[in-house]
Amino acid sequence: MNIGLIGPGEIGSVIVRKLRDAGYSVKMANSKGPDSLRELAAKTGAIPVSIGQVVQNVDILFIVLPDKAIPELPEGLLNKAKKETIVIDVGNYYPFRDDRIDEIENGLTDSAWVEKQIGRPVIKVLNTIVSNALAEAGRPAGSRDRVALPISGDNPKAKEIVAQLLDRIGFDSVDAGTIAESWRQQPGSPVYCTNPTKEELQQWLKNLDRSSLITNKEKGTKAHFAVEQRDPRTGAVIKRTDYQVIKRTDYQTIVNTYRSVHKK
Numbered sequence: 231m232n233i234g235l236i237g238p239g240e241i242g243s244v245i246v247r248k249l250r251d252a253g254y255s256v257k258m259a260n261s262k263g264p265d266s267l268r269e270l271a272a273k274t275g276a277i278p279v280s281i282g283q284v285v286q287n288v289d290i291l292f293i294v295l296p297d298k299a300i301p302e303l304p305e306g307l308l309n310k311a312k313k314e315t316i317v318i319d320v321g322n323y324y325p326f327r328d329d330r331i332d333e334i335e336n337g338l339t340d341s342a343w344v345e346k347q348i349g350r351p352v353i354k355v356l357n358t359i360v361s362n363a364l365a366e367a368g369r370p371a372g373s374r375d376r377v378a379l380p381i382s383g384d385n386p387k388a389k390e391i392v393a394q395l396l397d398r399i400g401f402d403s404v405d406a407g408t409i410a411e412s413w414r415q416q417p418g419s420p421v422y423c424t425n426p427t428k429e430e431l432q433q434w435l436k437n438l439d440r441s442s443l444i445t446n447k448e449k450g451t452k453a454h455f456a457v458e459q460r461d462p463r464t465g466a467v468i469k470r471t472d473y474q475v476i477k478r479t480d481y482q483t484i485v486n487t488y489r490s491v492h493k494k
């Protein structure tokens with residue numbers, strides 16, 4: 231299976247590594263060009279290409295961008311992809327980073343907005359796990375602590391293929407519904423960044439209340455930043471507020487932080 235990935239940054243580079251470890255053929259692109267990806271290419275064996283090339287002749291295309299970068303993609307980019315290419319959206323909408331997007335604020339799901347921008351249906355997956363958990367929490371099938379990830383999309387066959395891919399990189403999955411319903415796995419949902427087992431994920435997806443999403447998204451983000459701004463070794467407050475501070479803390483601490491937001 232041939233895979234393309236746009237945006238091998240914080241989580242995209244982990245996806246590249248996991249896919250390569252599982253034996254997939256991967257090419258990748260960013261906005262700075264293939265030369266800027268030489269180090270990641272040497273580490274993983276993924277092939278750096280231009281944005282125009284990354285979408286061509288792939289079975290699956292991962293889009294791993296902050297939402298504000300989506301409209302910056304070259305116009306008509308996805309016309310160069312095969313009709314059958316499964317396009318995956320890993321992104322989340324955060325207004326502090328992406329600026330305000332009125333359509334999302336007015337109720338369109340994050341991924342429905344992405345579909346409108348790129349002119350193609352997407353499968354939403356891998357947006358609910360922090361990068362260091364994705365790097366470290368994969369387990370063999372049947373492990374009691376195997377993490378499960380929600381998959382949303384309008385094409386059941388494509389969701390099955392994505393579920394098989396997740397299984398190969400160490401994760402269970404649960405079909406979470408359509409793209410219109412994919413708010414169920416957006417920030418603020420109890421399934422977001424909480425590393426549920428399959429049983430937990432099935433259970434938690436059943437009792438969701440969309441009206442609590444915004445408040446819980448704010449609480450989760452605040453709690454996450456509070457944890458990230460403490461040096462994990464000394465406990466001292468780190469004076470950086472940059473989003474990229476993330477990932478120095480072990481993933482279980484981050485998971486516990488998100489879980490605590492949803493404790494009754």
Ligand SMILES: NC(=O)c1ccc[n+]([C@@H]2O[C@H](COP(=O)([O-])OP(=O)(O)OC[C@H]3O[C@@H](n4cnc5c(N)ncnc54)[C@H](OP(=O)(O)O)[C@@H]3O)[C@@H](O)[C@H]2O)c1
Pocket residue numbers: 236237238239240241242259260261262263266281294295296297299300302303320321322323356357358359360361362
């Ligand atoms: N980090 C996580 O743990 C995590 C977990 C789940 C989901 N997510 C979501 O995944 C998305 C990416 O997050 P991240 O933390 O990985 O961000 P990041 O570290 O900032 O990486 C962003 C990537 O996108 C590329 N990029 C930015 N603008 C581009 C453009 N116009 N054209 C092509 N490539 C472009 C960047 O490369 P250049 O700078 O070279 O363009 C970089 O490779 C976000 O929506 C985030 O919410 C993140």
